[in-house]
Structure formats: C-alpha cells, structure tokens
Amino acid sequence: MTQKIAFVINPNAGVKKKVDIIEFIKSHFSKHIPYDFIVWKNKDDFESVKQQILKGNYTIVVACGGDGTVNQVASVVAKTEMALGIFPLGSGNGLARSNRIPMDVKDALRVIEKGTIKQIDGAMVNQYPFFCTAGIGFDAHIANEFAISTKRGFVTYFKTTVKEFFGYTPNDYKITIDGKSMETKAFLITVANAGQWGNDVYIAPEAELNDGILNISILKPFSLVALPMIGVKLFSKKIHTSIQLQSEKGKQIDIEFNGELPVHFDGEPLTIKNKISINIMPLALQVVC
Numbered sequence: 001m002t003q004k005i006a007f008v009i010n011p012n013a014g015v016k017k018k019v020d021i022i023e024f025i026k027s028h029f030s031k032h033i034p035y036d037f038i039v040w041k042n043k044d045d046f047e048s049v050k051q052q053i054l055k056g057n058y059t060i061v062v063a064c065g066g067d068g069t070v071n072q073v074a075s076v077v078a079k080t081e082m083a084l085g086i087f088p089l090g091s092g093n094g095l096a097r098s099n100r101i102p103m104d105v106k107d108a109l110r111v112i113e114k115g116t117i118k119q120i121d122g123a124m125v126n127q128y129p130f131f132c133t134a135g136i137g138f139d140a141h142i143a144n145e146f147a148i149s150t151k152r153g154f155v156t157y158f159k160t161t162v163k164e165f166f167g168y169t170p171n172d173y174k175i176t177i178d179g180k181s182m183e184t185k186a187f188l189i190t191v192a193n194a195g196q197w198g199n200d201v202y203i204a205p206e207a208e209l210n211d212g213i214l215n216i217s218i219l220k221p222f223s224l225v226a227l228p229m230i231g232v233k234l235f236s237k238k239i240h241t242s243i244q245l246q247s248e249k250g251k252q253i254d255i256e257f258n259g260e261l262p263v264h265f266d267g268e269p270l271t272i273k274n275k276i277s278i279n280i281m282p283l284a285l286q287v288v289c
Contacts, residue, residue, distance in 0.1 A: 003115060005035040005053060006058045007087065008073050009067035012043060021064055021089070025220065028106055033076045040069070041166030044076060048195055058082055062112055066090020067132070071266040074285055075129040078122055083286035085112045089155075091146075092198020092267060094132040098209060099289035112288055120209040121193050122284035125276055130265035131262050131285060133204075134278060136255060137219075138168055143264035144271075170221045172259050177250035183247075190217045191253055193279050195237070205237040206247070212282040215241055216253060218246040253278040 009021050022037055029035065036056065040049045053061055053076050062085035063073035074084050076093070087108050088096040099120070102108050125134040145160050170187045190197075192204035192215045207215040211230065224242045233239040242245050260273045 003059050004057060005032050005060045005085070006038050006056055006063060007035060007054060007064055008038045008040060008049060008053070008069065009063045010040045010043075010063075010069040010089075012053065017047060021087075022104065025064075025087075025109070029109050033113065039066075041073075044126065046072050053077070053082075060085045060112065060115065060204060062087050062288075064089060064191060067094055067267040068093050068094055071130060071132075071268060074122070074131050078129060078131075078281070083115075083117045083288050084198035085288040090150070090198075094194060094196055094198035094266065095249045095287075097109070097198065097200060098132060098196060099287050101289055114151040116289055117282040117286050118210070118289055120287055121194050121212060122281040122283050123191070123214055123278055124281060125191070125265050125278045126272065128265045128268075128270070129281070130193070132194040132266050133190050133192045133263040134263070134276075135188060135190040136173075136257070136261055136263050137171065137186055139188045139190060139197065139203075140166075140262040140269065141168060143267050144262040144269035146267075146271050165227075171257055171261065173219070173255055175216070175255040176247075176256075177248055178252055184218060187219045187221050188217075189219075189255060191215070191218060193280075201234050202237045203239060204247070205240050210283060212247050212280060213251065214253065214278065214280050216248040216250065218248070220244050220246065251280045 038049055038052045060083045061073055061077050063070040064087040066089050077084050086101050122129055122131045142161055167184040170185050172185050174183050190203045192207040195204050196202045196205040203214040204217045233242050239245055254277050256275045260271050263270055263272045
C-alpha cells in the first residue's frame with residue numbers, strides 16, 4: 001500500500017513549543033512520501049481532528065506532541081488499518097521511549113519514513129483508552145497537579161512530586177484481578193501495558209507491550225528513609241525487587257475505593273468516584289517504531 005501520512009500538530013503541547021513544527025517537518029521529512037498537516041487548534045475540540053483522520057485514507061497518523069496528544073491520536077487509530085507514528089515533543093514521552101523511538105526529532109522523522117510497524121496491546125480504564133500506563137494514588141495526584149501547572153518539563157514534574165509528597169495520604173483499596181480480590185493500603189497503584197511512566201522511570205520493568213497481559217504495581221506506604229532507594233530502583237528498572245512493591249498480572253482489574261479520587265491514563269488526569277475497571281485490548285494498535 002502506498003504510504004499517506006498525517007501529522008497531527010498540537011501547537012500547545014510539549015516542551016519544545018518554540019520549534020515551528022510544521023516548518024521543521026517540511027524541511028526535514030522525505031519529499032517522496034505524501035503527507036498532510038492536521039492542526040489541533042482547540043484543546044477542547046478533538047472531534048474535528050478525529051474526523052479528519054478518519055476521512056483522510058491515511059496509512060500512518062503521526063502524533064506531534066506530548067503523551068496526551070499521543071493518547072488522543074492512538075485512541076482514534078486503534079483497531080483500524082492505520083498505524084501510529086510519534087514525533088515526541090512532550091515531557092515524559094512514555095510510549096515513544098517504550099517503543100525505542102528516538103527523542104531526537106530528526107531521528108524520529110527517519111523512523112516514520114522507514115515505516116517499520118509492530119502491533120502492541122492497549123487497555124481501557126472505564127471508557128478511556130490508554131497504551132502506556134493508568135493509575136490511581138500518588139502518581140494520579142501528581143498528574144492532576146502537573147496538568148494545571150503553567151510550566152512543563154521534567155524539572156517541573158520533579159519539583160511537583162517533591163512538594164506534594166510530604167502532604168500525601170495513602171488510601172485503602174479493594175483490588176480484584178481476574179476475579180481474585182485483595183484489600184490493601186497503597187501509596188499508588190499503576191496498571192501498566194508499558195514498563196514506564198515516562199522519562200525512563202520504570203514502575204513495571206517486567207511489562208511487555210504485546211503479551212496480552214497487564215502488569216499491576218502496588219506501591220505500599222513507605223517511610224521517608226526508604227524514598228532514596230525507591231527512587232534509585234525506579235530509574236534502574238529494579239523497582240520490582242523492592243519490598244515495598246507488590247507485583248501482579250491480569251487481564252481484568254477492578255479497583256474500588258471510597259469517594260472521589262484522581263485517576264490518570266497515559267498521564268491525562270480525571271476524577272472518578274468509587275471504582276475503576278481496567279481491561280486489556282490485545283494487539284489493538286499498530287505503531288511505527
């Protein structure tokens with residue numbers, strides 16, 4: 001099939017806003033592959049972008065932005081003949097890193113030109129698709145705080161994490177995995193299709209993108225003394241060896257709790273009451289990588 005590519009541009013996303021993305025792509029992308037630009041102008045109106053994608057007869061749709069942009073575009077192309085390309089412009093770039101897509105934007109364009117495609121799983125948290133991680137607890141709280149911050153980037157994320165850590169109270173949860181239930185207090189619970197949140201911070205190092213299984217990482221409350229070692233293990237892909245982490249696997253995960261709590265899917269925050277349900281979507285997405 002002849003390639004036809006759409007670059008979905010989110011001009012308000014990511015940490016590289018000063019780059020004129022459209023002009024950069026025009027200057028550096030192959031002149032032999034037809035492509036269009038679709039600009040996501042209004043952050044509250046993705047429907048018009050979605051319709052342009054679906055009507056364009058594209059073979060590859062490239063998300064140009066951060067994890068939120070990637071999630072939105074991936075949600076449209078999942079379970080279709082189209083493949084997702086990623087032009088990483090965000091703070092964490094979790095799905096891009098998990099698929100070994102270069103962070104250098106010129107190299108990322110070369111990957112899209114080559115067009116090598118693999119299939120990966122996706123998942124749903126309630127009615128929201130995700131492809132990297134979803135979670136409840138401290139990571140979701142930080143995602144919510146980061147979303148309302150006026151500054152982006154890893155430094156802002158790190159400062160927010162440190163600031164919020166000392167005032168955060170872990171919650172009680174009932175977790176049911178493929179019909180088997182447990183009750184626990186947790187600092188956070190991450191359900192992972194990919195191994196990392198982003199920035200090569202690995203909360204589920206054993207997770208694989210195309211094994212038809214979700215990894216559940218339950219980080220128990222811990223003392224301040226344990227924090228440095230937990231940080232080291234998160235960055236060194238060894239958090240699954242920590243005594244503070246309980247690791248599980250499953251295809252259907254229900255998490256129950258009291259009241260309303262922040263939840264995130266691929267870093268995008270929302271608030272949900274009493275229960276979230278997460279299920280695997282095997283090999284739902286084609287990715288150029």
